[in-house]
Amino acid sequence: MHANKPENFYQNVTEALAQPDLKMIIRRTTDKAETKRAEAIANFPEFEKARQQGQKVKDHTIKYMDHYLAEFEKNAAAQGTIVHWASTGEEASKIVLDICRQHEAKKVTRSKSMLGEEIGLSHALDNSGIERVETDLAEHIIQLAGDPPSHIVWPAMHRSREDVIKLFREFHKDPTYSEEITDLVRSARRDLRTKFLTSDIGISGSNFLLADSGSSCTVTNEGNAELTITPPKVHIVTAGIEKLVPSMAHAVPLLRLLTRSATGGEITQYITFHNGPKRPNDADGPEECHIVLVDNGRTKMLADGMEEMLRCIRCGACMNHCVVYKHIGGHAYGSVYPGPMGSVLTPHLDSLKVANKQTHACTLNGRCEEVCPVNIPLPKLLRALRAESWQKKYEPLTNRYVVKAYAQLAKRPRMFQFVSSCGVVFMKLFSRQGWIKSMPFTGGWTRNRDLIEPESKTFMQQYKASKKAKSSGGR
Amino acid sequence: MSEKNSNADTESVQSNTIECLNISEKRVGFFVTCLVNTMRPSVGFASITLLEQAGCNVEVPELQSCCGQPAFNSGDDEGTRQVAYQTIEQFENFDYVVLPSGSCAGMIKKNFVEVFKDDSEWLQRAQNLADKTYELLSFLVDVCNFEPENVEFEGSYTYHDSCSGYRSLGVYEQPRKMLSKVKGLDHKPLNGHSECCGFGGTFCVKYSDISNEIVAEKTENVLATEADYLLGGDMGCLMNIAGKLNREGHTEIEALHTAEVLAGLATEIVGAKNARK
Numbered sequence: 186m187h188a189n190k191p192e193n194f195y196q197n198v199t200e201a202l203a204q205p206d207l208k209m210i211i212r213r214t215t216d217k218a219e220t221k222r223a224e225a226i227a228n229f230p231e232f233e234k235a236r237q238q239g240q241k242v243k244d245h246t247i248k249y250m251d252h253y254l255a256e257f258e259k260n261a262a263a264q265g266t267i268v269h270w271a272s273t274g275e276e277a278s279k280i281v282l283d284i285c286r287q288h289e290a291k292k293v294t295r296s297k298s299m300l301g302e303e304i305g306l307s308h309a310l311d312n313s314g315i316e317r318v319e320t321d322l323a324e325h326i327i328q329l330a331g332d333p334p335s336h337i338v339w340p341a342m343h344r345s346r347e348d349v350i351k352l353f354r355e356f357h358k359d360p361t362y363s364e365e366i367t368d369l370v371r372s373a374r375r376d377l378r379t380k381f382l383t384s385d386i387g388i389s390g391s392n393f394l395l396a397d398s399g400s401s402c403t404v405t406n407e408g409n410a411e412l413t414i415t416p417p418k419v420h421i422v423t424a425g426i427e428k429l430v431p432s433m434a435h436a437v438p439l440l441r442l443l444t445r446s447a448t449g450g451e452i453t454q455y456i457t458f459h460n461g462p463k464r465p466n467d468a469d470g471p472e473e474c475h476i477v478l479v480d481n482g483r484t485k486m487l488a489d490g491m492e493e494m495l496r497c498i499r500c501g502a503c504m505n506h507c508v509v510y511k512h513i514g515g516h517a518y519g520s521v522y523p524g525p526m527g528s529v530l531t532p533h534l535d536s537l538k539v540a541n542k543q544t545h546a547c548t549l550n551g552r553c554e555e556v557c558p559v560n561i562p563l564p565k566l567l568r569a570l571r572a573e574s575w576q577k578k579y580e581p582l583t584n585r586y587v588v589k590a591y592a593q594l595a596k597r598p599r600m601f602q603f604v605s606s607c608g609v610v611f612m613k614l615f616s617r618q619g620w621i622k623s624m625p626f627t628g629g630w631t632r633n634r635d636l637i638e639p640e641s642k643t644f645m646q647q648y649k650a651s652k653k654a655k656s657s658g659g660r
Numbered sequence: 661m662s663e664k665n666s667n668a669d670t671e672s673v674q675s676n677t678i679e680c681l682n683i684s685e686k687r688v689g690f691f692v693t694c695l696v697n698t699m700r701p702s703v704g705f706a707s708i709t710l711l712e713q714a715g716c717n718v719e720v721p722e723l724q725s726c727c728g729q730p731a732f733n734s735g736d737d738e739g740t741r742q743v744a745y746q747t748i749e750q751f752e753n754f755d756y757v758v759l760p761s762g763s764c765a766g767m768i769k770k771n772f773v774e775v776f777k778d779d780s781e782w783l784q785r786a787q788n789l790a791d792k793t794y795e796l797l798s799f800l801v802d803v804c805n806f807e808p809e810n811v812e813f814e815g816s817y818t819y820h821d822s823c824s825g826y827r828s829l830g831v832y833e834q835p836r837k838m839l840s841k842v843k844g845l846d847h848k849p850l851n852g853h854s855e856c857c858g859f860g861g862t863f864c865v866k867y868s869d870i871s872n873e874i875v876a877e878k879t880e881n882v883l884a885t886e887a888d889y890l891l892g893g894d895m896g897c898l899m900n901i902a903g904k905l906n907r908e909g910h911t912e913i914e915a916l917h918t919a920e921v922l923a924g925l926a927t928e929i930v931g932a933k934n935a936r937k
């Protein structure tokens with residue numbers, strides 16, 4: 186599958202809507218996610234409190250980012266971890282590649298990391314000739330298929346079981362001929378096991394970075410992060426600077442929110458805190474540990490008044506509950522992060538110029554904000570990006586003219602009412618039996634639905650007439 | 661009730677009930693909204709009837725236009741301000757401002773202040789207006805303690821909660837409470853009652869095809885209720901859902917604004933419509 190580009194959003198949407206099974210495939214995952222999340226929240230009476238706490242923790246850490254970054258660096262270094270700083274995605278990828286080259290790595294294992302996708306690490310590794318092994322089951326599937334991820338929690342949700350059967354038969358060394366899910370999982374496990382043990386370097390992301398201990402926390406269901414990190418000699422973490430929290434105690438409310446919002450689980454199978462390289466008496470663990478802290482537009486978001494977006498814990502709830510995402514799917518957005526959170530993030534990671542159309546692909550219905558576990562006002566942020574885009578004149582000229590003409594008219598109530606009454610007369614010309622099937626200037630509307638026929642006179646015309654009649658009758 | 665608003669709403673309901681004691685001494689400014697003005701004036705007259713039944717002293721300023729959402733949602737802050745200036749001037753001296761639409765009421769209540777962040781004088785005036793602005797159905801119940809009397813309307817209805825009414829203003833119980841007093845009317849719950857219908861103002865023309873997929877799902881749910889009427893509190897959603905139903909050839913169900921039913925106008929409207937057919 187080719188990777189869509191954010192600037193081709195209109196075309197991507199048309200292609201997505203033309204795929205006959207896409208909606209069914211998306212729904213299979215998002216409907217279940219919605220139900221399970223709702224159940225989890227219903228069984229979590231402290232949800233509202235946890236959400237406020239989570240928001241506070243994030244806001245506090247973001248506000249004192251410099252302090253906590255310094256503390257994290259100091260404590261990580263004290264454990265023997267080597268801390269690197271990258272201001273762009275490219276820089277971050279280069280740091281990782283340099284470490285790989287230093288160690289003459291031929292094979293690297295990777296556990297799922299959206300940040301890894303964001304900084305283009307997959308491509309960078311592939312281009313450098315190093316064998317890249319994705320160890321998360323869904324990432325494994327899309328690696329075999331050559332797809333970009335379509336969701337931040339379930340990156341392979343766009344692939345059906347039939348697709349997976351085909352892919353595994355084609356690529357696994359010792360494939361299964363059963364179509365049972367357990368057998369398919371076993372097949373993947375067989376294939377990955379040997380690779381875990383022969384990997385030169387393990388690369389992971391991080392869900393939380395704890396400033397007071399310098400450790401990094403991973404949250405998974407498959408245990409693949411642990412197997413990615415422990416056997417190889419070298420471990421590299423890539424993490425966005427917004428992953429920072431002051432301490433373990435601060436990570437806990439966020440963890441509780443994360444698992445429930447993402448999968449509806451109270452907890453995942455594996456939550457591991459990684460504390461630097463192997464110590465003298467440890468049975469296993471990497472000999473060398475690196476953490477690459479990535480900015481890539483994040484401090485600029487702070488400066489641009491988008492700091493609320495830095496609270497995001499990548500749970501995916503906003504996309505699971507988004508009416509637009511549920512119809513067009515993740516690939517249409519043309520970026521690593523799809524859905525509401527992606528439409529806010531992509532303009533900062535890429536540029537608003539290429540990703541402004543996505544900010545308009547939203548009815549501002551507020552469902553995403555309602556479910557977001559850290560209270561991110563996504564509709565407000567999307568609207569703010571539209572305002573920025575308007576100021577920078579990125580909007581198509583026709584849209585600008587129509588909106589400007591509207592505002593010029595609406596600020597003059599008499600004119601506005603006059604034009605409204607003319608509109609009624611005009612619409613009446615095209616009405617048949619109470620409905621308008623099509624008429625000039627309403628293409629966007631009547632393309633897919635009919636327009637009700639207006640009454641003969643506007644409210645204001647009728648109201649004024651009745652007031653006049655009343656007052657002359659009273660005289 | 662939306663997850664987030666529940667606490668705030670109970671508070672506002674309580675404080676408002678105290679004020680409702682002498683509603684007849686208060687001046688209520690009625691903002692018609694542009695969709696009601698052009699497409700469905702009967703909703704405006706029904707609203708005035710209800711407000712007067714509730715004892716309000718209603719005035720309709722003649723110099724009014726639109727709440728400004730098309731500019732605001734497009735990101736045109738300057739255009740929004742231009743529209744907002746005159747709305748604030750026209751309405752700020754009323755005791756209450758009422759609109760027969762959750763989304764337009766939400767615009768004044770929540771969004772005007774967004775565009776006046778850098779102008780302290782107008783920010784103050786926008787906030788003052790926001791504080792006394794209400795969506796019609798919630799105003800009738802929360803502030804006026806209104807209950808419709810002797811209203812009859814035969815049939816069953818299902819209810820679509822508009823996103824701005826439901827999520828941003830916490831309108832949910834109020835219309836249902838009043839409709840339960842209408843004789844002859846049965847409620848058939850709508851699956852996904854608060855899911856967006858895909859209208860979204862300019863969204864439905866800009867992204868007509870996505871909007872179409874969303875509204876198709878809504879009409880499916882609406883039809884599954886087998887109700888005779890689809891009711892709601894926002895003309896935008898109602899026009900969108902009704903327009904899609906008609907395009908699909910479903911004439912068995914009719915969309916009406918809740919105010920039309922509560923004011924006893926629905927029988928006439930349905931009758932007039934059937935006569936035209």
Ligand code: SF4
Pocket residue numbers: 446496497498499500501502503504526553556557558559561
């Ligand atoms: S924006 Fe909120 S709901 Fe969406 S992924 Fe981030 S934390 Fe989750």
